[in-house]
Amino acid sequence: MFFQASDNKKCHFLELLDNDLKPTKPLTSRGEPWLKYFGHPNFLCARATRSIVNHAPIGEYCLRFFPWEEFKCLCGLYPIESRHHILHECRRYNNYWNPRRDSIAHFTLFLKFNCNAFSFRESVT
Numbered sequence: 141m142f143f144q145a146s147d148n149k150k151c152h153f154l155e156l157l158d159n160d161l162k163p164t165k166p167l168t169s170r171g172e173p174w175l176k177y178f179g180h181p182n183f184l185c186a187r188a189t190r191s192i193v194n195h196a197p198i199g200e201y202c203l204r205f206f207p208w209e210e211f212k213c214l215c216g217l218y219p220i221e222s223r224h225h226i227l228h229e230c231r232r233y234n235n236y237w238n239p240r241r242d243s244i245a246h247f248t249l250f251l252k253f254n255c256n257a258f259s260f261r262e263s264v265t
Contacts, residue, residue, distance in 0.1 A: 196258040
């Protein structure tokens with residue numbers, strides 16, 4: 141089934157809240173773009189975008205598009221490396237911990253303090 145024809149495509153988008161704890165809308169028309177929250181550097185914006193649309197180079201993505209590749213988490217605690225696992229459970233990404241990862245402010249801090257989260261494995265050092 142194509143993504144465009146899927147009734148469940150919304151389930152792949154990460155719902156984030158703004159500073160007033162209201163849902164953000166991924167719009168770039170009528171007002172300021174929603175990616176303004178991630179600012180510079182550009183790699184932070186790229187990792188945020190990958191995570192929000194669930195097209196990050198993680199196991200969950202590989203399982204959907206490249207099922208012959210490895211999709212388990214490298215922490216060894218989870219059979220499928222998912223976005224939820226990375227944000228809330230994975231021990232590899234604990235440089236910034238706040239259970240409130242649904243707000244843009246905390247999500248941005250998580251990405252800043254965990255530089256390898258949602259990045260390509262080749263860039264992991």
